[in-house]
Amino acid sequence: MLLGFSKRTRRAPREGRMAACLLVAGFCLPAAAAAQETRAEEIEKKQAEKAANLKPYEPSKFESIMNKLEESFASPPSGFYPALGSVYSGGGFTLGLGYRQFYARQAVFDITGFYSIKNYKKVEIATRTPWHMRGPVTFGLRAGWLDAPQIGYYGLGMDTTPDDRANYRLKQGYGGVNVGLRPTGWLRFEADVVYEDVKSEEGRGSAPSIETVYDESTAPGLFQPGAPGQFANPTFIHSEGTAAIDWRPSPAYARRGGYYGVTFSDYKDLDDVFSFQRVDGELIQHLPILRENWVLSFRGRVQSTLDDDDLVPYFLLPQLGSGRTLRAYSTGRFRDRHSILTSVELRWIPNRIGLDMAVFYDAGKVTPRREDLDFNDLESNWGIGARFHGPAATVLRLEGAKGKDGWHLVIATSAAF
Amino acid sequence: MRRARNLFRPVVIGAAGCLTAALLTFSAAQAQRPKFLSDDPLQREPETQDASKTQAWEIGLTADLVLNLFTKQGDLTANVRAQNVNTIDEVPDSSWFTNRIYAKPISIEEITRGPNTSDGPAPGKWTVIRPKSAGVAPGFTIRDEKGDTWFVAFDYDDYEIAATAVIQVATRLFWALGYNQVESYLTTIRPENVIISEDATMRAHGKRRRFTQGDLNDVFRRAEKSDDGSYRVAVGRLLPGRAIGGFRYYGTRPDDPNDIVPHEHRRELRALQVFGAWTNLVDMKAGNTLDMVQTEGNRSIVRHYLQDVGSTFGTGALAPRDGDEGYEYIYEGGPTAKRLFTLGLAISPWQTVDFEEHPEIGKFEGDQFEPEKWKPRVPVAALRHARADDTLWAALRVMAFTDEQIRAAVKTGGYTDPAAEELLTSVLIKRRDKIGRAYFTNISPLTRFALDEAGVLTFENPAVKAKLAEPPKKGYQTVWNRFDNAARTAQPIGSATPSQSERVQGPSDLPKTDGSFVKVSISALEPAHPAWAKPVDVYFKRAGGAWRLVGVERLPDA
Numbered sequence: 016m017l018l019g020f021s022k023r024t025r026r027a028p029r030e031g032r033m034a035a036c037l038l039v040a041g042f043c044l045p046a047a048a049a050a051q052e053t054r055a056e057e058i059e060k061k062q063a064e065k066a067a068n069l070k071p072y073e074p075s076k077f078e079s080i081m082n083k084l085e086e087s088f089a090s091p092p093s094g095f096y097p098a099l100g101s102v103y104s105g106g107g108f109t110l111g112l113g114y115r116q117f118y119a120r121q122a123v124f125d126i127t128g129f130y131s132i133k134n135y136k137k138v139e140i141a142t143r144t145p146w147h148m149r150g151p152v153t154f155g156l157r158a159g160w161l162d163a164p165q166i167g168y169y170g171l172g173m174d175t176t177p178d179d180r181a182n183y184r185l186k187q188g189y190g191g192v193n194v195g196l197r198p199t200g201w202l203r204f205e206a207d208v209v210y211e212d213v214k215s216e217e218g219r220g221s222a223p224s225i226e227t228v229y230d231e232s233t234a235p236g237l238f239q240p241g242a243p244g245q246f247a248n249p250t251f252i253h254s255e256g257t258a259a260i261d262w263r264p265s266p267a268y269a270r271r272g273g274y275y276g277v278t279f280s281d282y283k284d285l286d287d288v289f290s291f292q293r294v295d296g297e298l299i300q301h302l303p304i305l306r307e308n309w310v311l312s313f314r315g316r317v318q319s320t321l322d323d324d325d326l327v328p329y330f331l332l333p334q335l336g337s338g339r340t341l342r343a344y345s346t347g348r349f350r351d352r353h354s355i356l357t358s359v360e361l362r363w364i365p366n367r368i369g370l371d372m373a374v375f376y377d378a379g380k381v382t383p384r385r386e387d388l389d390f391n392d393l394e395s396n397w398g399i400g401a402r403f404h405g406p407a408a409t410v411l412r413l414e415g416a417k418g419k420d421g422w423h424l425v426i427a428t429s430a431a432f
Numbered sequence: 433m434r435r436a437r438n439l440f441r442p443v444v445i446g447a448a449g450c451l452t453a454a455l456l457t458f459s460a461a462q463a464q465r466p467k468f469l470s471d472d473p474l475q476r477e478p479e480t481q482d483a484s485k486t487q488a489w490e491i492g493l494t495a496d497l498v499l500n501l502f503t504k505q506g507d508l509t510a511n512v513r514a515q516n517v518n519t520i521d522e523v524p525d526s527s528w529f530t531n532r533i534y535a536k537p538i539s540i541e542e543i544t545r546g547p548n549t550s551d552g553p554a555p556g557k558w559t560v561i562r563p564k565s566a567g568v569a570p571g572f573t574i575r576d577e578k579g580d581t582w583f584v585a586f587d588y589d590d591y592e593i594a595a596t597a598v599i600q601v602a603t604r605l606f607w608a609l610g611y612n613q614v615e616s617y618l619t620t621i622r623p624e625n626v627i628i629s630e631d632a633t634m635r636a637h638g639k640r641r642r643f644t645q646g647d648l649n650d651v652f653r654r655a656e657k658s659d660d661g662s663y664r665v666a667v668g669r670l671l672p673g674r675a676i677g678g679f680r681y682y683g684t685r686p687d688d689p690n691d692i693v694p695h696e697h698r699r700e701l702r703a704l705q706v707f708g709a710w711t712n713l714v715d716m717k718a719g720n721t722l723d724m725v726q727t728e729g730n731r732s733i734v735r736h737y738l739q740d741v742g743s744t745f746g747t748g749a750l751a752p753r754d755g756d757e758g759y760e761y762i763y764e765g766g767p768t769a770k771r772l773f774t775l776g777l778a779i780s781p782w783q784t785v786d787f788e789e790h791p792e793i794g795k796f797e798g799d800q801f802e803p804e805k806w807k808p809r810v811p812v813a814a815l816r817h818a819r820a821d822d823t824l825w826a827a828l829r830v831m832a833f834t835d836e837q838i839r840a841a842v843k844t845g846g847y848t849d850p851a852a853e854e855l856l857t858s859v860l861i862k863r864r865d866k867i868g869r870a871y872f873t874n875i876s877p878l879t880r881f882a883l884d885e886a887g888v889l890t891f892e893n894p895a896v897k898a899k900l901a902e903p904p905k906k907g908y909q910t911v912w913n914r915f916d917n918a919a920r921t922a923q924p925i926g927s928a929t930p931s932q933s934e935r936v937q938g939p940s941d942l943p944k945t946d947g948s949f950v951k952v953s954i955s956a957l958e959p960a961h962p963a964w965a966k967p968v969d970v971y972f973k974r975a976g977g978a979w980r981l982v983g984v985e986r987l988p989d990a
Contacts, residue, residue, distance in 0.1 A: 053471040054518075058692070059480040066481040066689035072489045081495035092638030117637040120646045151653070200590065306755040306783050308776050363776030366768045367756060372775070 093117050098127045099428055102135035103163035103185070104337050105346030108426075109135070121145035133220070137161035143193075151197050158190035165220030168329060170233055171351050173380050173394055177420050180345075181228040182218025185330060187211060191253070201262040203276070207255040215246045215330060229329075236289055236328025247328055252283040263301065265407035268430055270310045270364070270371075274299040282331065291325035293318060293333070299432050310362040310371075314432040319385055320352040327352060335379045335394070338425040339432065342377055343396030343418030351381035355388045358432060371402040375414075375431070394419065402430070466917045468949070468973065468982045473518040477526035481689035484732035486725055488676040489685075491718040496680075497810055500717075501763055506682025506696035506813035513989045514699035514822055519971075521821060521984040523610075527690070527735045529700040533608045534832035540840045546604040552617030553667055554578040558626050563634045563643055563651070566719060567740070569595060569749035570654040572643075573670075574626070581670035583614075584621070585742070585749075586655035586663055593792040593852075594747040596666040597845030601856070602711060602741040604841040609707055609829055610700065612737040615669035618846045620662040623652055664846075671737065673726035678718040679736050682813035685723070688734045699822050701814035706826035706871065708815070709806035710863050712796060714757045715743030716808040716815075745856060746787070746794025753795050756782045762809050781805075788859075792852035798862025803870045820875035820963075821987040827871035828879065830864050831898055838864070868900045873961045875986060876968045878934075878954055883972045883979035887938035889952060891970075895961075896934075904964060906957035907932040912939050915949035915971060922951050948974045949982070 074082070086092075098111030109131040116124045123146035129137045139159030148155070164184040169175040191209025198204075215237075217224040226246075231237050239245045259276025263269035278295040295318045302311040318333035329350065335341045336348030340356055356379035362371050378395035382388055400414030414425040499505055518524050525531055532538055556577035564571035564583070571585040587595050599616055607613040632643035655663050681701055684691040695701055708716060722739035725732050746753050759782035760767055770778035787795040808815070838860045847853045871877075872895035880892040889910065895901035910929045913922035926939040942950055950972050956964035971983030 052469065054469045054474045055471055055478045057469075058478050061692045062479070062481045062690050065692055069485070069687045069689060071487050071687050072685070074489075074495075077499075078492060078495040081498065082490070082492035085492050085494045086638070090636050090638070120644055150650075305779070308771075308779065308783050363771060365772035365776075366763055367754065368762050370768070370772070372772060 091115070098129065100127070100129055102129050102131050102137040102161055103166065105133075105166060106131040106135035106163060107133045115146075117146060119144065133165055135161070135163045148195070153193070153195035155193040156191070157193070158188075160186070160188045162186045165218055165222070166330070167222065167345055167347055168218075168225050168229065168234060168350070169345075169348055170229065171235075171329075171332075171381075172383065173349055173392070175349065177345070177348075179228070180222045181225040182220045182222045183225040183330065184216040184218050186214040186216065201260055203257070203259045203261045205255075205257040205259075207253070209251075209253045209255075211251040211253050212248075213251065213328075213330070214248045215328075217246075234329040235332075236326055236330075240288055240326075247289065249289045249328065250285045251289075252281075252285065254281045254283070255279065263299070266430075267408040268402075268404045268406070269301050270307045270362075271301050271303045273301065289326055289328050289331075291327045291331075292321040293327075294321060295319075307364055307367070310360075310364070312358075312360040312362060312432070314356070314358040316354075316356045316379075317388060318354045319388065323352075323384075333381060335381055338412070338414070338427045339429070340377065341379055341394060341396055341418065342375070342398055342414060342425050342431070343416035343423040344394075344420055345423070348420070349379075349381045349394065351383050353383070353385050353388050354381045355379055355390075355393075357390075357393075360431070368406065369403060371404060372400070373402065373414075374399050375416075377416075396423075398425075400425070467915075467920045468519055468917050468971065472982050473520040473522065474524045475518070477516060477524045477528075479527055479690040479728075479733045482731040483688050483690055483725060483734045486676055486685065486687045486723075486732075486734055488674075491678050491680065493717065493719050496718050500810045500812065501761065504811075504813070504816070505680075507694060507817070510817075511819060511989075512697060512817060513819070513987070514702060514817075515697040516693045517699050519983045520981055521825070521986055523699045523825070527733055528612070528698060529610045530612070532610050533837075534829045535610075538608055538837065540836060543604055543608055543837050543840045544844055546607040546616070546841075546844070547613040548615045548617065550615070550669075552619055553580065553582050556625070558582075558584075558621060559629045560626060560643065560648060561629045561632050563632075563647060565635075567749060569742075570651045571665075572648070572651055574667075575629070582667040583670070585666045585668070586651070588750045589654055589656050591751060591791075592656045592658075593664070593846070593848055594752075594794060595742065595749050596664055597792060597847055598745055598747055599666040599668075599742040601841050601845040602713070602744040604844055605711060605833075606707070606738055606741050608833070608837070608841070612735055613741070614671060614737065614739055617667050618664065618844075619667060620658070620664050622662050623648075666742075671722070671724050673724040673732075673735070676723045676725055676734065678721035678739070679723050680718050680813075681716070681815070685734070688723075690733060696813040696817045698814065699825060702818040702822040703826035703829075704812070705806075705815040705818040706803065706823050706830060706867055708808055709758075709801075709803040710830050710860070710867055711741070711744040712746070712753070712758045712806075713741060713744045714753070714808045715740075715748075716812050717810065745859075746789070746796030748794075751794075752789065752791075755785065755787065755795060756780065757809060758782075758806055759785075761807055761811055788855060790849070790852045790855050792847050792849055793856050796856065796859050798859040798866065801863050801866055803863070803867045819987060820871070823871045824875050824877055824986070827867050828877075828894060831868040831872075831894060833864060835861055865898075865900065868895065868898050872898075872900060874963050876954075876956060876964045876966055878956065878968050881952075881954075881970045881981055881984065883938065883950070883952075883981075885978055887940070887942050889936045889938055889954075891934050891954065893934055893956065901958070901961065903932075904956040904958035904961075906959075908934070908936065909955045909957060909967075910936050910938075911953040911967070912942070913951040913953075914943060915951040917949050917973075925950070943974060946974050946976065950974075950979070951983075 093116045096113050098113035101109050109129050111129040113127040122144035125141045127139050141157035143155035165182040167180045169179045189211045193207045196204040236247045257278040261274045263272035280293045284290045297316045300313045332350040333354035334347045334350040336344035337346045358377045360373045360375040362373040376397045378393040380393050396416045396418030398416030403411040409430040412427040416423045553576040558574040560572050562573045603613050603616045633640050634643045682696040720740035722737045723734050726735050785800045787797050839857050842857045877894050878891050882890050896903050908931045912925040915922050952970045953967035955967040969985040972979040973982045
């Protein structure tokens, strides 16, 4: 009853040895206590017994593993690590391995390699500071090479079918610099300048290669101008600037806040054949309802090629169809010079720290002319999905989306928007 | 096989014999053992062994969270009486707990001062000696010009006052409740008065490196800056002794010889079900506790601190608390499944609570608060074991706070908006009263028993005293017994004595000799509170011509 005269009790498994000790104590100590005249003596005897059997604490294997994971997550060590990412949109399940070396105060030198089940591959060498790319100023340098051998192309415009699919291959070497500024918690600027050496080739995979189905009128930039049969191999200086108001708690997972941003992209072909400029505008708004029991999320995005006379190669045209645009459609299912996309999601939150569910509706179109960017004749899909997330990032997004091409399964490791 | 069995037979027979002998000895000892020993009720839990060899351990946040969230830790037996209570059902002073409010008068000055013994850090330059290693709030550890060491915690950027204020208020309340607390002060600093020790290092990316000006700038960048360029901070004094990590709310520390009561069976830890509910102390994890090896007399003992009680009321370190905190564990299968399959239409109670939010307080309310339903973020083994006698013990302490004492504690938060101060005070008062209503009525709450030389028994009904309940309509009933302490048997003295008041004249033939015992069973007969009818057994011992309270039994072992 008092101070250590414990009853015999049933212990959790990991306390087994201690339970045995207590069991013995439960039998023996009261008997011994009869010899004690005071309560204090009883307690002293028990403490003396324990003093004779002290042992250091030994964490279980589970605790040791969790402790290591915890430290690695908060401040990862230099060395090899499993890299998450993709080679190119539509590449399918991808495995990655990285090696990183932290240096200076918060900088990291990072080499990564990715390989996907569709034989997409990428290697990249990069350095950035701070390593997590959060803070008022971020800076990064990167260079790499990728090979995406079976990217789908379905022709221009909205009147295409899945049967129109042809494949092309892109190989791309690149190197560039990125600077980010967050002067306040909600204002964001970002600038990129990247040298991109692009080589297009015959596609691999089960669909026919692009040059067997399409020509330069249906796949702009298919061949080098004046060199029929020779795939386009432009080299760009790709400059991009973004200004945005972003008051989401985290871009990778948010239940409130909004993003309103404009991005200007300039693709300068060193041969001045495929140079073009594009403006993207994007609005995202999350509206929590009843203490975030539900969240209504809206997104609108417009991509527009600025000069109607510029020749934009088919592989750089604005496109819809992917796990983050029209989700019931394959990657790059619709392409043209301009695009408009709207999405709405009704999310409900079964568990605030780990699981969101959502029903969603996406609608959008691509158009050859800017004046056609309206809400008429949009292609749409709807769907339902589950998102497993942490406080600031979506870890896994599983969605089923239904559009005119049928059901499409989305497996992603990022938020839809 | 047969040979092996033969080999073991003597051992088995011997073991069985030993066990039988042990059981017989145990039974005999139990029968002979008096119920009350000469030093009952114990006022201080002895710590007799030297704990200087106790080693530091680290309880990982994630492992602690996962184990508590998805498994039941500690004793799995239900309804076990707290094992560190004395014979009058109270918690003796110990390295865990010191009886303060309710046990003795606490002045407004004492509440205001709390654990503090000085005026805070010495003026002048502060030298950063190491970064903050735990928690998400910006901070670091400094040495002041007097050489004292302090932990510095800032308000988070764009979230002024709340975090630093809550540390002050909660520290005072938990100190008054009896827990070991860290000395804590509010002050301001300017970056130009902060320098970095050449020895300051931090662990990053698996290695230890120097703590640099850039790291210091990062801390300031994450902190809320006042218009005059200064920063408001809460500073906590380094505790004396050697830090050896936190304590778990279950089991015992295997290398502390004095730690013999499983923590889930310590009443002051079980009582956090009530104190936690009152203050909304949702972040009740091992990482927010601290054990220190300290020298006491000629030996070392481990003293146990509720080191970080800053995650209380309506705010966390970085932002107002989420609405579900205090209402649901961060993961609960039932509500998760309900929400999952109903598209969120299965509304949980917290979603309709009308919080009166204030930027300096966060989400905190008392009108819809239901103390019995309060939950921390993650299940806590000690709270799972809390019984009605534990929660009553805790409620008596919460109810002992006067409005003025609560107001004085809140005042220490240094809130800049009087409305914030008023809101926090009023919510704490409302929650206090709800705790009284909840826990004074699910068990007989009678307390403060005394038997005078004239044989007049007095006691107190705290529910009636606090005007939370009417006096029992059918009054009180007492049954008097002579009690044989050695034989543990009781013999009635007369018949049951009814009384309409909390003062009862005992039978005229009460024993008069020193060393004799009486047992009085007291019931309160109020149809609205049927739990009050279950008697409280109270034991008095005659010593020096007076009666001394030696036993209170409210809720027997299961």
